[in-house]
Amino acid sequence: MPSRSCANLLDLAAGDLLDIPHTPGALPRVMTVPGVISDLDGYGSNDEDSEVSSSLRERKIIVANMLPLHAKRDTENAKWCFSLDEDSILLQLKDGFSSEIEVIYVGSLKVEVDASEQEEVAEKLLTDFNCVPTFLPHELQKRFYLGFCKQQLWPLFHYMLPVCPDHGDRFDRLLWRAYVSANKIFADKVMEIINPEDDYVWVHDYHLMVLPTFLRKQCNRVKLGFFLHSPFPSSEIYRTLPVRNEILRGLLNSDLIGFHTFDYARHFLSCCSRMLGLDYESKRGHIGVDYSGRTIFIKILPVGVHMGQLESVLNLSATSAKVKEIQEAFNGRKLILGVDDMDIFKGISLKLLAVEQLLQQHQDLQEKIVLVQIVNPARGFGKDVQEAKNETYSIAQRINDVYGSQNYQPVILIDRPVPRFEKSAYYAVAECCIVNAVRDGMNLVPYKYIVCRQGTPKLDVAVGRKTDSPKTSMLVVSEFIGCSPSLSGAIRVNPWDIDAVADALNLAITMCDSEKQLRHEKHYRYVSSHDVAYWARSFMQDLERACQDHYSKRCWGIGLGLGFRVFFSFSGL
Numbered sequence: 001m002p003s004r005s006c007a008n009l010l011d012l013a014a015g016d017l018l019d020i021p022h023t024p025g026a027l028p029r030v031m032t033v034p035g036v037i038s039d040l041d042g043y044g045s046n047d048e049d050s051e052v053s054s055s056l057r058e059r060k061i062i063v064a065n066m067l068p069l070h071a072k073r074d075t076e077n078a079k080w081c082f083s084l085d086e087d088s089i090l091l092q093l094k095d096g097f098s099s100e101i102e103v104i105y106v107g108s109l110k111v112e113v114d115a116s117e118q119e120e121v122a123e124k125l126l127t128d129f130n131c132v133p134t135f136l137p138h139e140l141q142k143r144f145y146l147g148f149c150k151q152q153l154w155p156l157f158h159y160m161l162p163v164c165p166d167h168g169d170r171f172d173r174l175l176w177r178a179y180v181s182a183n184k185i186f187a188d189k190v191m192e193i194i195n196p197e198d199d200y201v202w203v204h205d206y207h208l209m210v211l212p213t214f215l216r217k218q219c220n221r222v223k224l225g226f227f228l229h230s231p232f233p234s235s236e237i238y239r240t241l242p243v244r245n246e247i248l249r250g251l252l253n254s255d256l257i258g259f260h261t262f263d264y265a266r267h268f269l270s271c272c273s274r275m276l277g278l279d280y281e282s283k284r285g286h287i288g289v290d291y292s293g294r295t296i297f298i299k300i301l302p303v304g305v306h307m308g309q310l311e312s313v314l315n316l317s318a319t320s321a322k323v324k325e326i327q328e329a330f331n332g333r334k335l336i337l338g339v340d341d342m343d344i345f346k347g348i349s350l351k352l353l354a355v356e357q358l359l360q361q362h363q364d365l366q367e368k369i370v371l372v373q374i375v376n377p378a379r380g381f382g383k384d385v386q387e388a389k390n391e392t393y394s395i396a397q398r399i400n401d402v403y404g405s406q407n408y409q410p411v412i413l414i415d416r417p418v419p420r421f422e423k424s425a426y427y428a429v430a431e432c433c434i435v436n437a438v439r440d441g442m443n444l445v446p447y448k449y450i451v452c453r454q455g456t457p458k459l460d461v462a463v464g465r466k467t468d469s470p471k472t473s474m475l476v477v478s479e480f481i482g483c484s485p486s487l488s489g490a491i492r493v494n495p496w497d498i499d500a501v502a503d504a505l506n507l508a509i510t511m512c513d514s515e516k517q518l519r520h521e522k523h524y525r526y527v528s529s530h531d532v533a534y535w536a537r538s539f540m541q542d543l544e545r546a547c548q549d550h551y552s553k554r555c556w557g558i559g560l561g562l563g564f565r566v567f568f569s570f571s572g573l
């Protein structure tokens with residue numbers, strides 16, 4: 001594909017995101033892809049009950065901002081080396097699909113590849129990893145990701161309004177244009193590889209919310225699902241966004257839109273109603289909304305963890321060794337664990353303030369508890385992130401100065417990339433895990449903690465535990481995070497209420513084992529049965545159903561006469 005200059009990309013006007021008429025009579029011809037039917041006359045010719053079928057192998061095209069890859073240069077020959085990012089949900093979701101299905105990824109690399117190397121790298125990534133890279137020009141990438149995504153959408157979707165005009169967080173149309181341009185590049189990349197007759201496209205997260213508009217424009221029959229991993233804020237917050245309609249319409253150009261929680265879906269619905277004037281109705285567990293002659297389905301489906309992967313890490317001898325090492329180092333002290341990205345919405349300093357309060361109010365706990373806070377590297381680089389980091393360090397220092405001693409440090413900050421085996425070992429040892437985020441789309445830390453506390457027979461043997469000994473865990477979780485509704489045995493807290501969080505921590509660490517066991521077992525049953533494969537399979541099944549409805553002859557007929565509806569379905573909770 002010929003590369004475009006950055007200037008051209010940034011010139012692309014946001015006005016390009018006009019709504020697309022979807023009444024079948026107004027459908028544009030589908031882009032011609034070799035071997036693919038290129039207009040709708042031929043497409044709708046199945047009889048009423050038959051499914052859309054083709055001899056070509058079905059593929060799922062997963063589109064996300066970042067490919068599930070690590071990249072680095074070989075120190076000897078300076079060539080790029082790539083490896084799979086096993087932690088990526090995008091990679092893990094494959095387990096939800098039949099092995100017959102080919103999964104292709106479209107997204108950016110975390111590194112910048114020089115234009116002269118891009119062709120070679122693209123070939124290698126396709127051959128070795130089924131990945132198709134979108135090489136965004138440097139300036140565009142910066143404005144798109146660090147600018148519009150991280151400085152504008154991320155705060156707003158986590159309920160932070162740009163209140164101070166001098167803070168530099170006002171809506172910036174230049175950044176919006178970059179967002180639109182970047183989304184278009186992703187859509188163009190998908191168009192280069194898609195076989196619309198057979199392939200399903202699944203777009204992920206807030207970075208790519210207008211991509212469906214571009215895809216739908218180029219290929220009206222594209223089978224397209226979207227999942228939002230971040231929260232969808234209340235309409236009172238969302239409606240402050242100057243480009244609110246463009247983004248809503250972008251999402252509505254999918255066939256199915258997924259959210260982690262009922263609230264996010266409800267907020268989205270209310271935005272559609274208030275801002276676009278769309279009606280919706282509830283019928284047999286589904287809610288339907290008409291939108292410009294299209295059918296959209298909405299699914300509430302919290303994501304899960306990869307059980308097999310977590311268990312295999314627990315089975316590593318490095319993990320057992322680390323567990324023993326941590327147990328020895330803590331020497332009977334109760335470990336409270338926090339694992340968070342360094343981000344202003346994770347509530348790390350509120351958590352530290354609660355621990356400080358706990359130690360102040362319960363002198364008996366001094367020398368007996370330790371908060372280990374693992375801090376994953378920041379993903380955005382705003383001034384606010386640096387401020388949050390400084391505050392975290394300063395509160396931790398204060399607590400350690402006041403309550404620590406020569407052999408005791410009540411707060412341990414681990415601020416470096418922590419390998420999976422080490423994290424799993426901390427999860428396995430921790431008496432209590434606390435997630436105190438003031439907003440988070442889902443947050444899988446509690447689920448990982450539960451699985452690691454359950455452990456594996458191999459880990460039990462390695463650390464000298466009876467394999468049939470009762471398993472316990474204790475969670476303190478913020479009520480503002482997506483996983484909270486699924487954790488009915490957790491102590492739910494308002495992270496802003498420091499007294500309440502301190503009390504919750506006290507309750508968690510003093511609770512009797514039988515109660516902790518009951519809560520743990522309940523959580524484990526849920527987490528192990530609603531894993532990432534369940535999530536992906538369930539989303540894809542609904543997407544297939546949605547597309548069958550949309551693109552079968554019968555439905556086109558209904559669409560012509562009556563217009564289409566949006567349906568909501570609920571599962572996983």
Ligand SMILES: O=P(O)(O)OC[C@H]1O[C@H](O[C@H]2O[C@H](CO)[C@@H](O)[C@H](O)[C@H]2O)[C@H](O)[C@@H](O)[C@@H]1O
Nearest residue numbers: 089149229230303341379380440441442443444
């Ligand atoms: O920081 P970004 O590159 O913009 O990516 C955003 C975050 O993506 C991932 O978290 C999101 O998805 C998780 C799984 O659904 C969910 O638990 C979380 O609430 C979402 O924000 C990633 O895990 C984060 O590190 C990124 O910051």
